[in-house]
Amino acid sequence: MLDYANSLNSAQYEAVSCDDDAVLVVAGAGSGKTRTIVWRLAWILEHGADPRSILLLTFTRKASQEMLERAGRLLERPAQGVAGGTFHSFAFSVLRRYPPAWLGERPFTLLDPSDASQIIRQLKDNLKLGKGDSAFPKAQTIADILSKARNKELSIEEILGRDSFHLLPYAPDIVAIGNAYKDYKREKALLDYDDLLFELEDVLKSEAGERARERYQYVLVDEYQDTNLVQARIVQALAGQDRENGPPAKVMAVGDEAQSIYAFRGANVRNMLDFQNAFPRTRIIPLEENYRSTQPILDVANNILSRSEESFKKKLYTAREGGAEVRIISPISDATQADLVAERIGELLTRYRPNEIAVLFRSGFHSYQLENSLRRDGVPFRKYGGVRFTEAAHIKDLFAFARLIVNPLDAPAFSRLAAMHKGAGPKTAEKLYNLMAKNDLGALEKACRKFPDFLADLRLVDGLRVNPPEPREIFLEIFHRYRPYMERLYPEDWPTRLAGIDEIIQMSANYASLDLFMADMALDAGQDSTESDDCVTLSTVHSAKGLEWSAVLIIDLVEDRFPSRRSVARSEDFEEERRLFYVACTRAKKELELYAPAAIYNKMLQSRTSAIQSPFLRELPSSSATRYAEKMGGVLEKTDSLPVAGATFRVSPFPEPQAPTTEGETKFASRYESSSQGYCRHRIFGRGKIIKKIDDDKLQVNFPGYGLKIILANYLLMED
DNA sequence: ATAGATGGCATTTTT
């Protein structure tokens, strides 16, 4: 037996060893949450449970792998057989074994988000909706709205009313497209990410699902604050309080309301509270002592949280003393920020391994300049979040072959493959697909006369389905066939794309079957392998969840960026940004630096404009962080007071458009007005689109062929 | 019906 009592603090021990049917562990940031789950797994296994009766649901596959691995190391034998993964990957595996009745005998295919928006674009065209209306939402936007409605379990109107009221007039059209999309998926045996969860819920309720449910005696759910409604119901179904044969499973949910950062996609913090209603005899165990960060970092974290509207009761504390000051640094501009941070990383690298250092930011594109600086300086880094490499066109091309091997009726993959051949577009693809679906091979061959290579592609795919070699072999064969297409489709940069293909081939070598590999690729999009590399981490805050580093630098802490521009209109969204900042700060173990450039390049104005320091920084008292400003030549100078700008700009995140007194508000006000503006004419430049109002008599106008101009309104003739 | 060009646009976060 492991020495549980001496390896854990009392709250952790309580959680690890308890025998209650329902436990809610409320785990503050850095309180040893992962450790607790790992030891809990070990405890269950050491007390004789069948590994196959344990289900561990986590937010990322990486997290579950890490936990199982650590449990295995603890026990000195692998924790084999424990079911684990994300809700989505778990749903996939259950649905493969217990497919929904409506599928009949057909295998189903997972739609990735880009497939989904592709289909929606097609349906939109077929339904002839939004033609010639440039204000009509784009396919991607529609896909997002449909998904949000399902995740929050609200109607389209409700979603639009909350998030984008300007699209409300289109609600009936969006609903129509949504219905067509639903039918399309049924007809073609397709499931998108959201379907996985709802279909899982249905299956668990069905008779067949009874067996799936009864298998589990222990259900552990990590990051419970980020589950949505259907996920909470799935947990309840799995717990099986209504089981006829045998006792219900023991459920343990672990979460932290203060770290809820996925409300935007339907996560519901209320699930934490409702857990106690769903499981009446819930035992609540708070983990409060922080083992990760030094006191100065926790001071900042506590300060952030204390200002939140929900005012969380918890306060993080550590028994450790000392630690470096938290620094707020104001570079002159975003450009010098990149250099300053790169330089700082160089300095940190004299004390820490690269993998002990991270730079965090709100959105993927915020790190572009820094990436350039790091490349220039030769600092090895790896970026998480942002565009994933499995979304690169050539990878999707390669996957189109593979998907057709798994499921010959995969319509999106079929179209993609068809479109690789000159002269074949959506219409041709649809025609050929229908012939193939009808199994009318004669007609298909005839119709393919113009595309002999395509027919050969299909033959190759069929051959590999009937007689499948190892996944790696399959990809080598596909690639052999695809390579000439790739050279033709991407003439400028196909050599650089080879690396991604190579990566896929290598990754596939770890899989026993192609369909499992493809499911992993779709569900755990591109953890691009090679974890062993010793790299500095660049990551969105969302992707940094659950991780920690000795030194953490957070960049672009200015209004419009962090908090995101989209969040300031509504207080719920703003509060989520605050929690996001809290998550970001609590990733740091020893050193935390917060960067707020004083100017940021503005694409609209095509010049650098002064940036307003993030309200999260302005709120911090000088006792919890030391402020520095960059002087010419990259010199940092201590500043005692808040930057002047910070003092004069609004403190409340909610702008008052009627009384614009600062540049930030002027920008907001003009943006606000821009919805009503349209086109104008100029004597020399002709017709142009009004981009924004600079002030009372100046407008910024985009003239086709001439570009952006700032023009006195007197010289413009307004169009209706 | 398709390819290719052009113009316009808006830039969260992720399973």
Place this chain on the structure above:
DNA sequence: TGCCATCTAT
């Protein structure tokens, strides 16, 4: 910047 939608010439 890079993506989308639309236009235009085949």
